[in-house]
Amino acid sequence: SFPIVVLISGSGSNLQALIDQSLQGQLNINICAVISNKADAYGLERAKAAGIPTHTLNHKSFDSREAFDAELQKLIDQYQPKLVVLAGFMRILTETFAQHYEGRMLNIHPSLLPKYKGLNTHQRAIDANEKEHGVSVHFVSPELDAGAVILQASTDITKEDTAESLASRIHAMEHIIYPLAVKWFSEDRLTFHDGKAFLDKNTLSESGVL
């Protein structure tokens, strides 16, 4: 089945969604390895529980971003993945690294891109009195959170919402749309050309019901 490597920095609930769907047979992928830049990321426990090889590459033990990314690339490429999945991987990537995986690396970002790139997206959306907020899956490009968007899910912001309540609703949506994008890519229904994301016709009509 389709080899992928997942990069994490934290809880790994999106990783868990991928593990669960592949165990249930909804997703025909092989998670070859999970790599974290933080030794205490809970997602590493999730991977171990699923029998997936794990690695920690602490960015603090490297002199530069370039050196860290070069080592990370070497580690990833040992597994020859067809797709690299960033699932809460909280590192800014060098241009060299992003270009190496151009068209074969996905990220999930908790905002309706191009709005709210970067951090603290939920609070920023509330502070700006946005009526809605959401999450985007996109191909990674060298510029932060600026690659081609593949699919988004949104939710209304109510007066009662806090960053925490929004984050929790958005997490639930993430666990639906991220495995879906990975599935489409693994089935060659989602492709990347000239900096843009393309879905085949059948997939487009399927995504319309989300």
Ligand code: GAR
């Ligand atoms: C997710 O909400 C994801 O959208 C976000 O980190 C969380 C990871 O959750 N990613 C970013 O903010 C990327 N800039 P998880 O570890 O439970 O999957």
